[in-house]
Amino acid sequence: MSDLELTPDVAWALATGGPWPEPAAQEGDAHFMAMALQEGLKGVGLASPNPPVGCVLVKAGRIIGSGVHTRAGDPHGEVMALRDAEARDEDPAGSTAYVTLEPCCHHGRTGPCTVALAQSGVVRVVVGVRDPNPRVDGGGLAILRSQGIAVEEGVLGEACARFHAPFFKHIRTGLPWVTLKLALGSDGSLGPPGRTTLVTPPEVQHLAHALRRASEALVVGRHTIEVDDPQLTDRWPAPTAPHRSFARVVMDEAGRIPPTARVWGPVAGQPVFRAVTSDPVPLRGVADLHLPPEGRGCSLRHLLYELAAMGVGRVLVEGGGTLAAGFLAQGLVDEFHRFQSDLPALGPPLELPLPAAWRLDSAARWPTGRWEAWR
Ligand code: AOF
Ligand code: ZN
Numbered sequence: 001m002s003d004l005e006l007t008p009d010v011a012w013a014l015a016t017g018g019p020w021p022e023p024a025a026q027e028g029d030a031h032f033m034a035m036a037l038q039e040g041l042k043g044v045g046l047a048s049p050n051p052p053v054g055c056v057l058v059k060a061g062r063i064i065g066s067g068v069h070t071r072a073g074d075p076h077g078e079v080m081a082l083r084d085a086e087a088r089d090e091d092p093a094g095s096t097a098y099v100t101l102e103p104c105c106h107h108g109r110t111g112p113c114t115v116a117l118a119q120s121g122v123v124r125v126v127v128g129v130r131d132p133n134p135r136v137d138g139g140g141l142a143i144l145r146s147q148g149i150a151v152e153e154g155v156l157g158e159a160c161a162r163f164h165a166p167f168f169k170h171i172r173t174g175l176p177w178v179t180l181k182l183a184l185g186s187d188g189s190l191g192p193p194g195r196t197t198l199v200t201p202p203e204v205q206h207l208a209h210a211l212r213r214a215s216e217a218l219v220v221g222r223h224t225i226e227v228d229d230p231q232l233t234d235r236w237p238a239p240t241a242p243h244r245s246f247a248r249v250v251m252d253e254a255g256r257i258p259p260t261a262r263v264w265g266p267v268a269g270q271p272v273f274r275a276v277t278s279d280p281v282p283l284r285g286v287a288d289l290h291l292p293p294e295g296r297g298c299s300l301r302h303l304l305y306e307l308a309a310m311g312v313g314r315v316l317v318e319g320g321g322t323l324a325a326g327f328l329a330q331g332l333v334d335e336f337h338r339f340q341s342d343l344p345a346l347g348p349p350l351e352l353p354l355p356a357a358w359r360l361d362s363a364a365r366w367p368t369g370r371w372e373a374w375r
Contacts, residue, residue, distance in 0.1 A: 006207050006364065006371075008237065014362065014373065015210035016044045017335070021159050029126050032058050032098040033156040035066070036128070037163060039077065040100045043068040045214050046241050048176075048313025051131075051167035053077035053101045057085050057092050057122070064090035071243055072311065078103055078113040082120050093121030100160045101167075102131040102153075105140040114143040124150040128160025132171050166313050169334065175304050177314045180324055181211055181337040182352075185345025190321050192347040196228055203366035204339055209236045211337060215316035217247040217307050219275075221297075221323035222257055225250055231262045232318075233270055240269060247312060248272040249289070251323060253298050255280020275303055300327055321350045328353045335361070335375040342369050 006014075013019050020041070023034035036054040043052025047069050055077040057065040065088060067080025075083070078099055085092045097103075103113035103125065117125060125144050130153065131137060144151050161168070166177030183198040184190060191198060200208045212218055213236035220232060232248045234240070250263055252274050257263075264272060266285050274286050277293040289306055291298035307315055317327055327333050336354065354374060361373045 006204055006366070008206050008210070011206035011210040012041065012214070014207060014364075015214045016041055017162055017165065019362065020163070021156055026156075029098070029152065029155045032056055032063070032096075033100070033126060033128055033160070035063065036077075036098040036100050037156065037159060039066050039068045039081075040163060043070045043077075045216060045314070046070045046244055047072065048166070048216050049170055049308070049311050050313075051101055051164045053099060053164075055081040055097060055099045057081050057090075057095045057097055059090070059092070059095040064088065064095060065092065070241065073109045075110055076104065076113050077101075079110070079116050082116060091121075093123075095122055096124040096126060097122045098126045098155075100128040101164055102127050102129070102136055102138070102140045103144065104131065104133075104136050105143045106133075106135040108135075112140075112143075114140050114147075117144065118147045118149060122149065124152070126152045126155050128155060129153075129157050129164060132168055165334070170308065170313055174308055175301075175332075176217070176308050176312050177335075178304065178317060178327065178333050179211060179215065179314065179335050179337060180317045180327060180333045181208070181339070182319055182321075182324055182350075183339040183341070184350065185341050185343060185347070187344040187346070188349040189345045189347035190319065190350055191345040194227060195347075198339075198341055198345055200339065201341075201366065201368055204369075204371060207337075207371065208339070209234070211316055212236065212246070213238070215314040216245065216312040217249055217310075217315045219249045219251065219303070219315060219317045219323070221251045221320045222253075223322070224318070224320045225252075225257050225261050225263055227320075229262050231265065231267070232272075233267050242269075244269060245311075246270045247307070247310065249275055249303070249307070251275045251297055251303075252280075253277040253291075253293065253296075255283075259283050295326070297323075297326065300330060300332055304332065325350070325352060328355075331355065335373060338372045338374065340370050340372070
């Protein structure tokens with residue numbers, strides 16, 4: 001396990017499913033695809049339900065334009081890169097486009113990127129991974145080829161597939177990508193019942209907050225609110241795009257959390273929702289999400305569909321233990337970030353039914369604990 005220094009850049013890469021290939025360590029096409037991935041990283045947490053596709057245009061070994069898709073309805077990454085080239089007084093004719101995802105060939109909210117690329121005189125398109133959207137799915141590659149454009153597929157393909165995994169899941173299942181994050185003691189416990197949970201040490205604050213910035217919704221259970229009284233805000237230091245929305249969702253099926261809880265306070269761009277199964281007394285400024293009951297709480301699957309309908313592509317679940325176990329037991333979690341202190345939390349150990357197929361994906365140490373990502 002490496003002693004990673006969790007700077008904001010490293011934290012952002014890990015929170016978005018990296019570490020991603022370092023452009024400087026790559027050669028030829030892979031180098032520029034790594035640059036396109038770096039562009040794509042700028043769109044995480046902003047583009048959902050669309051994929052944050054990154055694109056760079058290269059001519060005579062030099063990047064003449066770059067772009068990323070940052071909002072459904074706005075131009076795609078390829079068009080942003082072409083516009084960037086134009087703004088820099090560069091001519092894309094004769095250039096190669098490196099795109100993390102197959103260019104689209106359909107009229108959606110915007111026009112087809114295949115047309116934009118062909119019209120601009122791009123002669124070669126290097127693609128990371130195919131777009132599984134049935135309206136594209138190889139069609140973009142075929143159209144480009146039929147225009148006489150050279151097409152290369154699968155450059156840094158694994159990294160690009162991994163980068164776009166949340167979008168792939170959304171296309172295939174209609175569900176958002178779910179990340180679970182928990183801070184545990186060395187004894188595998190969250191702490192004694194009813195007592196404040198572990199405080200995230202300063203060394204890992206960046207990663208904890210990058211996970212929020214990479215998501216469009218944060219979900220917690222009632223006990224977390226009652227014990228910690230958190231505000232659950234996105235406090236990542238980089239500036240927020242004006243259109244970013246970060247939904248704070250509290251599972252409070254019977255509406256028992258008092259109106260004085262800090263989480264109900266208004267925060268610009270960070271609406272708060274209460275997931276309920278009944279009709280509790282309404283709270284000012286809080287929207288109720290009515291969900292079917294399941295077990296002693298709400299249907300978590302329905303919650304995810306509701307969030308997807310709101311345009312949420314990535315969901316972060318931050319506990320507590322019952323909610324985490326519920327999501328895991330139903331196979332609804334895609335990745336698990338485990339922050340483990342070297343000290344015991346002195347509570348009952350948490351039973352976490354991790355899927356048998358999961359493997360340790362990446363890990364790091366800080367002076368008083370370790371971080372692991374499982375998927
Ligand atoms: C690309 N480049 O940057 C993105 C693509 O409704 P629209 O027009 O925004 O189209 C959304 C679909 O386009 C989306 O489901 C996915 O298949 C593809 N996304 N394609 O060429 C991009 N974001
Ligand atoms: Zn497109």
